[in-house]
Amino acid sequence: MRVIFNESLKAVADDLDRMACNVRDAIRGAGKALLDQDIDAAQAVIDHDAEVDALSTSIVDKCVELLARQNPVATDLRVIVSTMRLSITFERMGDLARHIAEAARRTYPESPLPADAVDTFRRMQQFLEMTADRLVQMLADRDTHVADQIIRDDDQLDELHLKTMRMAQSEDFVGTNQQLIDVVLIGRFMERLGDHAVSAARRVVFIVSGFDPSKEPARDEGTDID
Template sequence: MRVIFNEELKAVGDGLDQMAADVSQAVHGAGQALLNTDLDAAQAVIDGDQVIDDLEADLIDQCVRLLARQNPVATDLRVVVSSQRLAATFERMGDLSRHIAEAVRRSYPNSPLPPEAKDLFRQMQEFLDMTADRLVTMLADRDTKTAEQIIRDDSILDDLHHQTFALVLDDSWQGSKQELIDVVLLGRFMERMGDHAVSAARRVVYIVSGFDPSKEPDKAGEDNEG
């Protein structure tokens, strides 16, 4: 029975690795679509979202079967339950990428972003591209150092997101009402992707160590030691 359980658990892990890779591709594609007004890239992200949704459904089914048939305990239970939550987190990141791509498709051939917002959103996308690549590495290696880096760096994206509000509230703003809505919504979508990446990173740390880190893992560790 243990051999069967290990094989099924490995299949879950392989599925999560595939989800992380697909989500990373969606994040990169949504950014390319947004910054380059690339309709083909946008449509690829929209079409690919169903694959991510199907993977999530399959992984949750696998985890439910493991819980029902194998009755895992201790570390094994932690891995199975956390895998379910990781699948849901990745699915949401795929949805947010699709939302960005849909905004590009709706606005085409124009960009949903006014020229004065492009540089700020380019910085946000560069951060998300880096984070998406880190997610793949983190999942493949169960790398807690990479996970903690994702958690630690989240404030960078938060700061950039706050700048989107400053941009549209400034007296010099010349964009249309639709552009204002797009800047606010797209900024929110990107900030939420960062939040979900943090959630995934915290879950990986929990799988490996049994410790659920705070937003500042080093500080949390110091608090626990004290």
């Protein structure tokens, strides 16, 4: 069920759905760039990020206009404020996908990752693609069941991230310093994508139920040094 108080708010909700789709495409493209050395996919993610940023700005502008004109209260107000915050979260997710694509472009036609790390990163990528699909579905349907799945499953990504960090910390690590740096930074970008998805899921729970997810323990409690 989508809560709508008028056509303007519906238009903003449609923009937000579009943004979620853009983020899903960016995550998929970043994965192709990283794991299949797909330079076209890398470039597309990098090129499209400006659109994601512009869409976020446009959504915030429209929300401010709605606040000015409609004097929304209760649920409508909650939806508008949450929509602004979701668009900012999605913008940041677009940035993170772009960082991964940029790392892949930099080392093309080689992978930025050492061979031993590829399998774990592929599993992280599979997880993020599942999460991105869930994000799109959650937004389109305001589905708290899907939101709960995103929140619940994020530990799996943290586990995989921890595995990449253990590999990087090991003095048996096989690879150049640059590869070690990429394992650490790309791993962190992917883990942060998961954290932002959790943050978005909590916000959708808030929109639908009125329970404020920001009063839950913070998600940014990674399993390594952060």
